[in-house]
Amino acid sequence: MIHIVRGIMDHKRFQGPSAFLLLTVAVALGATAVTALESGDEGALVLMIGIREHVILLGWLALAALTGSVLLGLKKSSLRTPLVTMLLVIGAPTLLLGGLVSAAFGGSDEEVATESAPGLGDRRLLVVARSSVLDPVRCVYVDQGNSPLERRWTVGCFNGDSEDNALIKTVWTAPDRIRMTTAEGAVHEVTIAPSGRPDRVVSVG
Numbered sequence: 001m002i003h004i005v006r007g008i009m010d011h012k013r014f015q016g017p018s019a020f021l022l023l024t025v026a027v028a029l030g031a032t033a034v035t036a037l038e039s040g041d042e043g044a045l046v047l048m049i050g051i052r053e054h055v056i057l058l059g060w061l062a063l064a065a066l067t068g069s070v071l072l073g074l075k076k077s078s079l080r081t082p083l084v085t086m087l088l089v090i091g092a093p094t095l096l097l098g099g100l101v102s103a104a105f106g107g108s109d110e111e112v113a114t115e116s117a118p119g120l121g122d123r124r125l126l127v128v129a130r131s132s133v134l135d136p137v138r139c140v141y142v143d144q145g146n147s148p149l150e151r152r153w154t155v156g157c158f159n160g161d162s163e164d165n166a167l168i169k170t171v172w173t174a175p176d177r178i179r180m181t182t183a184e185g186a187v188h189e190v191t192i193a194p195s196g197r198p199d200r201v202v203s204v205g
Helices: 004-011 017-037 046-052 055-074 080-105
Strands: 110-116 123-129 139-143 151-159 168-176 177-182 186-191 202-204
Touching: 004 177, 017 046, 017 055, 046 055, 046 151, 055 080, 110 168, 139 168, 139 177, 151 177, 151 186, 186 202
Parallel strands: 151 202
Antiparallel strands: 110 123, 123 139, 139 151, 168 177, 177 186
């Protein structure tokens, strides 16, 4: 894809402000998608995590913009048809496959509880029901900072396949401490550093 973009930009017959604008949009969308995918998990920007959930849509928009830029910018070039064909033959099946994989193994997680840390408006805990796994899993996260620089850290995950391991209560016991309680009464406490990073990640079940 990068080589195709460079080839379009270097071609002498590429012309028209609309074509260049579409090309710029395609590059921006592609770069955003790649950045979101490579942002990692622990300490990742919450903004990038949200974008990652819509990366297939970004891919389709980038493909549409790039195809449009070729059609508009290379009207008098013999490269126009081959480039459009290449884009559609490579891009469309790849995005369709990605969409199928995402639908089969992904899905939007459900936020079931949230609570700000006492005395700290830029720190909150978040309890999420994971939809990408078969077993009933709930994970606890800490979001630290303010948008758009807010970051997310994993505090713990609880597999409720066994009822005793199910997470039933999550509370702040201090501005830098979270207590998580399971159905069988097991208590797990985690301390949060000033950066938002927990001192450990609890895994139950």
